[in-house]
Amino acid sequence: MSFNVFISYSTKDIEKIIPHLERFRTIDGVKTFFADESLIPGSKISNEITKAIKECDVFLLFNSSSAKKSNYVQQEIGIAIANNKNIIPIVLDVSKPEAMLMGVNYLDLSDKKKYDAEIKRLHNFIISKVEKKKQDQAVLVLALLILALLMLKD
Numbered sequence: 715m716s717f718n719v720f721i722s723y724s725t726k727d728i729e730k731i732i733p734h735l736e737r738f739r740t741i742d743g744v745k746t747f748f749a750d751e752s753l754i755p756g757s758k759i760s761n762e763i764t765k766a767i768k769e770c771d772v773f774l775l776f777n778s779s780s781a782k783k784s785n786y787v788q789q790e791i792g793i794a795i796a797n798n799k800n801i802i803p804i805v806l807d808v809s810k811p812e813a814m815l816m817g818v819n820y821l822d823l824s825d826k827k828k829y830d831a832e833i834k835r836l837h838n839f840i841i842s843k844v845e846k847k848k849q850d851q852a853v854l855v856l857a858l859l860i861l862a863l864l865m866l867k868d
Contacts, residue, residue: 716743717741717743717745717771717772717843717847718745718746718770719744719746719771719773719774720747720767720770720772720773720774720790720794720799721746721747721748721749721774721776722773722774722775722787723776724778724780724781724784724787727781727806728750730776730778734804738840741841743848744840752766760789763790764793767790767793767794767797767799770794770799771800772802774804775787775790775801775803775804775811777803777805777810777811777820778809781809782812791815801815802820802821802836803818803820803821804823805822805824806823821833
């Protein structure tokens with residue numbers, strides 16, 4: 715079982731994102747899609763990104779002025795919305811979520827006073843989602859076993 719996290723970002727923000735990416739990877743069961751590392755050389759970028767977004771359990775948007783100018787980031791947001799993904803904007807600078815993400819609760823990493831609390835909040839959210847997915851899968855397996863036993867009984 716893996717909990718898939720899609721990381722949407724501007725390549726201009728990589729240095730700010732790497733420490734957070736490393737923290738997510740310490741959570742047992744979390745698999746991240748980070749284009750700079752996850753894309754296979756020679757693969758069709760749009761196909762790989764679309765597939766990763768469709769398969770993700772949560773879509774983390776590292777929002778910044780650079781991300782707002784990135785065509786890739788804007789397309790990724792559109793794909794995530796079209797696939798009803800849970801989008802969590804993470805604000806890196808003064809640039810707040812706009813347009814289709816206006817009104818979405820975001821984490822503000824640009825405010826140094828809130829930084830530690832916001833990181834902890836995100837970390838705990840992901841851990842809780844991983845645990846929920848594990849429980850849901852365990853219940854499904856149990857239900858299938860019971861169904862199989864009932865079918866064999868007849």
